[in-house]
Amino acid sequence: MKDPLAPFEPSTRDPFDLAKVGHLLRRAGFSASLRTRRELAAAGLDAAMRWVLPARDRADPAADLLQEAIAFGDVGRVRAFRVWSALQGEEPLRDRLSYFWHGHFATSNRKVADARAMALQMATFDRCGSGSFDELAQAMCRDPALLRWLDNDVNTKAQPNENFARELFELFLLGRGNYTEADVRQAARCFTGWHVRDGQFQFHAHLHDAGDKQLFSASGALDGGQVVELAVARRESAEFLAAKWLRFFVQPEPEPASIDALAGVYERAGRNVGATIETLLRSRLFFAASSQRSKVKSPADFVIGTVRSLGARAAPTELASTMAALGETWLEPPSVEGWHGERAWLSPASWLLRSNFVADLLAHRRGKLRPAPHSLFDGLEKPAERARAAALLLLDGVVGAGALAALADVARAHEGDDPAAAAAVLHAAASLPEYQLS
Amino acid sequence: MNPIDRRCFLRAASAVPFVLGARGHGAWLPKGDARALLVLELVGGNDGLNTVIPADDAAYGKRRPTLSAVRSGARPLGDGTSLHAALVRLHGLVQGGDAAVVHGVGYPGPDRSHFRSREIWHTADPAHTRVRAQTTGWLGRTADELAATIAGVPAAAIGGLEVPLLLKSARVTVPSIARIEDFQWLSATADGALPASSPTRAVPGCAAGGAARDDLRAFVADTARSAVELAGDLDTALQRYRPQAEYPASELGRDLQLGSRLLVAGFGTRLLHVAVPGFDTHARQLPTHAGLLAQLDAAFDAFVQDLRAHGRARDVAVLVHSEFGRRTAENASQGTDHGAAAPAFVCLGGVAGGPHGEVPDLQHLDDGDLVATADFRRVFGDLLRWLGVEPARVLGAPFATLGLFPAVERR
Numbered sequence: 005m006k007d008p009l010a011p012f013e014p015s016t017r018d019p020f021d022l023a024k025v026g027h028l029l030r031r032a033g034f035s036a037s038l039r040t041r042r043e044l045a046a047a048g049l050d051a052a053m054r055w056v057l058p059a060r061d062r063a064d065p066a067a068d069l070l071q072e073a074i075a076f077g078d079v080g081r082v083r084a085f086r087v088w089s090a091l092q093g094e095e096p097l098r099d100r101l102s103y104f105w106h107g108h109f110a111t112s113n114r115k116v117a118d119a120r121a122m123a124l125q126m127a128t129f130d131r132c133g134s135g136s137f138d139e140l141a142q143a144m145c146r147d148p149a150l151l152r153w154l155d156n157d158v159n160t161k162a163q164p165n166e167n168f169a170r171e172l173f174e175l176f177l178l179g180r181g182n183y184t185e186a187d188v189r190q191a192a193r194c195f196t197g198w199h200v201r202d203g204q205f206q207f208h209a210h211l212h213d214a215g216d217k218q219l220f221s222a223s224g225a226l227d228g229g230q231v232v233e234l235a236v237a238r239r240e241s242a243e244f245l246a247a248k249w250l251r252f253f254v255q256p257e258p259e260p261a262s263i264d265a266l267a268g269v270y271e272r273a274g275r276n277v278g279a280t281i282e283t284l285l286r287s288r289l290f291f292a293a294s295s296q297r298s299k300v301k302s303p304a305d306f307v308i309g310t311v312r313s314l315g316a317r318a319a320p321t322e323l324a325s326t327m328a329a330l331g332e333t334w335l336e337p338p339s340v341e342g343w344h345g346e347r348a349w350l351s352p353a354s355w356l357l358r359s360n361f362v363a364d365l366l367a368h369r370r371g372k373l374r375p376a377p378h379s380l381f382d383g384l385e386k387p388a389e390r391a392r393a394a395a396l397l398l399l400d401g402v403v404g405a406g407a408l409a410a411l412a413d414v415a416r417a418h419e420g421d422d423p424a425a426a427a428a429v430l431h432a433a434a435s436l437p438e439y440q441l442s
Numbered sequence: 443m444n445p446i447d448r449r450c451f452l453r454a455a456s457a458v459p460f461v462l463g464a465r466g467h468g469a470w471l472p473k474g475d476a477r478a479l480l481v482l483e484l485v486g487g488n489d490g491l492n493t494v495i496p497a498d499d500a501a502y503g504k505r506r507p508t509l510s511a512v513r514s515g516a517r518p519l520g521d522g523t524s525l526h527a528a529l530v531r532l533h534g535l536v537q538g539g540d541a542a543v544v545h546g547v548g549y550p551g552p553d554r555s556h557f558r559s560r561e562i563w564h565t566a567d568p569a570h571t572r573v574r575a576q577t578t579g580w581l582g583r584t585a586d587e588l589a590a591t592i593a594g595v596p597a598a599a600i601g602g603l604e605v606p607l608l609l610k611s612a613r614v615t616v617p618s619i620a621r622i623e624d625f626q627w628l629s630a631t632a633d634g635a636l637p638a639s640s641p642t643r644a645v646p647g648c649a650a651g652g653a654a655r656d657d658l659r660a661f662v663a664d665t666a667r668s669a670v671e672l673a674g675d676l677d678t679a680l681q682r683y684r685p686q687a688e689y690p691a692s693e694l695g696r697d698l699q700l701g702s703r704l705l706v707a708g709f710g711t712r713l714l715h716v717a718v719p720g721f722d723t724h725a726r727q728l729p730t731h732a733g734l735l736a737q738l739d740a741a742f743d744a745f746v747q748d749l750r751a752h753g754r755a756r757d758v759a760v761l762v763h764s765e766f767g768r769r770t771a772e773n774a775s776q777g778t779d780h781g782a783a784a785p786a787f788v789c790l791g792g793v794a795g796g797p798h799g800e801v802p803d804l805q806h807l808d809d810g811d812l813v814a815t816a817d818f819r820r821v822f823g824d825l826l827r828w829l830g831v832e833p834a835r836v837l838g839a840p841f842a843t844l845g846l847f848p849a850v851e852r853r
Contacts, residue, residue, distance in 0.1 A: 115557055298658065329620070331605070339577070347661060352669035353595070353617030355646075356627055359669075363630040410648045413641040424631040431630035432642045437662040 008289040009265045012049070020049045026400035027296045030442045031253050032056040032285055033096025035309035038397050053286065058098040058134050058278065070123060079119040080321065083334045086126060087320040087327075090308050101281065102129035103304065104252050106334065109144050109176060110342035111153045113335045121149035121203055122335050134278030137245065137270075141177060141232045145198070146205040154340065157199045159192060161213040166192040169231075171340050177235040179244035190217045195228040236275060242267035249281065254290055255298045256346050262289055297402075297441040300346050303330035305442050306358055310434065313398055316365055326361050330354050350440060362434040366427035380426045387415035394429040399438055407436050476754075477791070477829055478705055480714040481581060481608065482698075482762045483563075484738070486722030487556065489731055490767035490784025491812070493529070494543055498522040501804035505771045509727060509778070519543060521797045528735035531743040532787070539795030540746075540755075541787055542846055544821055546802040548783030548814025552766060556722070556780070559765040564608035566819055566837055580822055581713050582611030583836045584829065588712055589614050595672075597713035598704060601697040608715055622680070622703055627673035635673070646670050672709075679707035686751030687744040692737050694718050698745040706752045712829070721764060725775035738762075746790065759791030761825060763818070769810055783814035786821055791828060794848050820844050 014020040025045045029036045033056050036044075044052040073081040090099045106129060113122045125147050132140040144150055151157055156168035169191035173183040197212030198205070217226045220234050235241055246266035250258035266284060273279040284290055301309065307327050311318045324334065331354065337343055364370045380397065384390050391411035395403045403411075414432040418425035433439065492512050496502045499522070503510045515527030523545070525533045535541040549568040553559045562570050566580035578586075585597040599605045599618040609616045619625075627643075629636045636642055646666030683706045689695040697716045704711040718738065723731050742760075749755045767784025783802055802812040823833035824846040834840045 300658075300662070329618075331618075347658075350662065350665050351617055352665055352672050353619070353625065355665050355669040356673060357624060359646075360624070360626070360628045363628040366630040367628075367632070369633070407645075407648050410641070410645045413644070417641050418631065427630040428642060432645045435642065435645045435666065436648065437646070437659050437666060440662045440666075441658065 007265060008259070008262045009269060009283060009287040011283075011286045012288045012291045014049055020052070021045055022396075023296065023400045023402050024291050025052055026402075027291065028052055028056065028285065029096065030301075030305065030309060031290075032100055033093060034090045034099065034305065035312045036093060036096075037312065037315050041400070049286070053282070056096040056100075056285070057282065058095055070127060074120045074123045077119045079113045079122055079335055080324070082119050082123045082126065083324050084320040085123075086334050087304075087308065087324050090304070091311060091318065091320060091323070093312060097281070098130060098134060101133040101277070102126060104249075105129040105133050105140070107252075107337065107342035107345075108248065109147075109150055110337040110340050111147075111149045111335075112337055112339075113149075116149045116152050118149065118152070118203065121147075121152070121200075125149045126335075134281070135276065137275045137277050138232070138236050140277070141236055142229060144176070145172070145195070145228050145232055148200040148203055148205055151198060151200050151205070156195055159196050159198065160208075160211040161193075161196045162211075164189070164192045164196055164213070168192070168195055172231070173235065175340060177232070177244070178238065178240050179247075182238070182240035182244065183235075187219055190219045190226075191228075191231045193217050194219070194226045194231045198228050239267065239271075242270050242275075246270060246280075249284060253281065253284055255295050297438055299442045300349050301440055301442045302343070302345060302349060303327040303332035303358075304334070306330070306440070307361065310362055310365065310398075314365065314430070318365075318370070322370060326357075330357055355440070358440070359431070359435050363431050366431055380430070381422050387412040387419070390415040390425060390429055394426075394433040398430065398433045399436065403433075403436065403438065407438075475830060476712075477757045477759070478712040478714070478754075479581075479584075479791075479825055479829055480701055480705075480716065480758065480760045482742070482760055483560075483606075483608075483715065483717045484721045484734075484762065484764040485556075485560070485717050485719045486764070487559075487766045487768055487780055488721040488734075488764035488784060489723060489727065489778050490764070490781075491770060492727075492731060492778075493526050493735065494519070494545065494785040495524045495526065496522065496801060496804060497524045499804055505804065507772065508776050509772045511728060512732075519797050521801065523797065523801055526732070526735050528732045529739050531739050531746075532789075535746065535789060536795055536797075540793065541789040541795055542793045543797045544786045544788060544816055544844060544846070545797065545799040546783045546812060546815030547763065547786040547799075547818050547821055548766070548812075548816075549818050550814075552782035552808075552811065552814070554766065554780040554782075556765060559780075561607060563763065563765050563818065564606060566822055576612075577607065577610065578612055579606065579608035579610045580836055581608045581715060582614070582616065584826060584831055585609070585611045585614040585616065585713055587831045587835055588829070595619075595704065595709040595711050598711060598715075600700050600704075600714055600716045601693065606715055606717065609713070619700065619704070622676075622700060622707075625673055625676045627670060635676075638674070643670060643674075679709060683707045683752075685748060687747035689744040689748075690737070690740045692741055694737060694741040695744060698741050699748070702745055702748045702752075705749070705754055705758055723768070723777050724773065724779060725777040727772075727777040742789075749790065755790050756792055759793065759825060759828060760787075760789040761821065762787040762789070763821075767812060770804060770807060770812060771810055782808070782811035784812070786818075788821065788825070788846050791847070792849055793846055798844055798846065816844060817841060821846070824850075 022041060022045045025041045044055055070085060073085045111125060128143050132143055154168040154171055155165050159165040166188050170188045174180050193213040194217055197208040199208050214225055219226055222234055243263055247258060247263045250262055250266060269283050270280040304327055307323050332343060380393055381390050384393055391408045394411055395401050411429055411432050415425055415429050418428050492509060495512060495516050497513045497516055512526055516524035517533040518524045536543060549562060551568055562568055564579045596614055597609055597616045599609050605616050605618045626635045647663050683703045689699045701714050701716060720734055749758055763786040764784055766780055766782055768778035768781040772778055800815040802815055819837050819841045823841040824844050826833040826836055828847045828850045
């Protein structure tokens, strides 16, 4: 491939079809109903991109709910609010990017123990997640939850604590191997006195080491803000972020050439995240067959995506607890490295929980959960037609003959009982290997 | 993914279905060996000094002016220490030679943070600084060592939603199980499991086009097939278990019964973790602590009776520990703050019952805390040898035995 990030140009041989819409909506959002996907397939690539991209200058209709979550001081409410937002799907890419940043600057309330600080961190992702990375990184270095999570509130001139500086380089800005132990020690000194007081960032000058430091090629009385400036300007930072975006949005094992190309896009865009991701999402690489269904769905992808695809109504708190049972508790990542994802999500036990979640939805066993696709088989009598309808709804119709035949067998077993047939065939379609993949 | 991770995944992915494929009745049972370890973790920092009480030591009464009231009714162990009165059935177990009390268990450089100290216990690494992607727990590493010989559910976390660090493994996917029913494969058209005759059962192994197109799809299809087989065996497995003891209605009772069920049902389970919260007794500790120990005693007794009735008490061992003990001096709120070394219990499995090791000296404290007399890895080491795993493979180095399992030492 000449330029892997060259824009994908739809053609009659390789059209922007339902499979590509489904792919875009899964990766840049949390999927959508078949009706929306069909409309976007008909409207074309530009319309679909407009649908996922963040709407600028729009008042956030969820701000009140967020305030409520903060007022209650209950992290469960903040978590339910995040799920609710993804479920609404008003801002697909914004929510997706915030999900990415939550996994990147992975902060757990289990140590922070402050729902308000966690909610504000999420709000920062929503607000700054698709803008300048420099600004986001600067904001995160002043984020009360992150500073507390990584012990920077005890980082003082007398007793420097390197935890924050080390993770800043290793996990947030540069990646392992792109800095030295000496860099970590120097950076830790730069962040001394960057503390949290009454839930707010506060600079304590008397605890700050104002002496000369040497970091990379710079020296002087550097402070934390300059550490970020120096680090984000390095090519290693661009490549580190590019690789992570490729793994998150495109495929789990990106080629070096793709990483190099995306790092270049990011640098040329003045390190603007939104512009970089838009180029990525429009690329040939993104829509390549090898990118589709190349990632294991996270619990959030599976749970929220299934509810949205089925057009079901769901209580966010229940969905959040299903996600937790599947190993993904938002606002409580297992460590500062976030969730490990991909194949680690799937085991026999979690596969059963996933499949049973779909069965519960379809069988009305989820209290407030109400499946809507009862009309799925209207006018469809033949088992093969019913199999195709279910495959279309959940898998954009991309299934082979063997799978379709197996689904038709399920349809045949429930002939004469349409609601049961719809539930059974959809459950079976969600049990195909492809359905675990994004 | 780096090549090592990939290889691990492939091993994990291919090992399970291979064994499952050859299944017949009882194929879930481990090959030739049924020894299993359950780790029961008292979360919050159990007050070891008021659990195994140095009742004869005058220094104890001085440091615990109000909390030493637990001496009345405490049951002597014969070495100058006594068990808290609420642990009446555990005391019987010790006296009967089926439970060992290991005094003064801890690690060098004790950390008073719950968070950090639990991580140290879970990783078995006192130098542990923070959790990373490759960080594994000592029980998870044990699962890796045993992986080649087990199918089914080799290791499980019971009760919670999250798999604790202790069970994080490089090769084995460890589930967290709250209810055994989660292993059923449910129907979308009726309550209960999918009937054995349902054509849906043929779907999960059915990759698009009838054959797996690549490695990832093969992995998912294998996982799904294993899941369906697991669910298919559930009914048979459950038939094998009938509770033989009356479990208390507490969460711990429920969790331990689930543990017993997994051990007896023949899922091949050899490593289990159960956590009991609530031991962080900073204030008005006496009634709270007595209640916690009484709850522990009742649930654990039912578990022991149940295992005995199923003939599993000799090949199941239990380790009971906490992330730290508490400060030797009580605080101003009739409670205790975070401390260091504390006793651990090792029960069943043919353990050499009774007290082991040296009681920490209340005259020689470290900043007001007990100094450990037994490194926690010595306890782990004895349990690993008993499981048939070379301790250094899990702990990184050999540690002197405490002689908890003399029969193993003689082997």
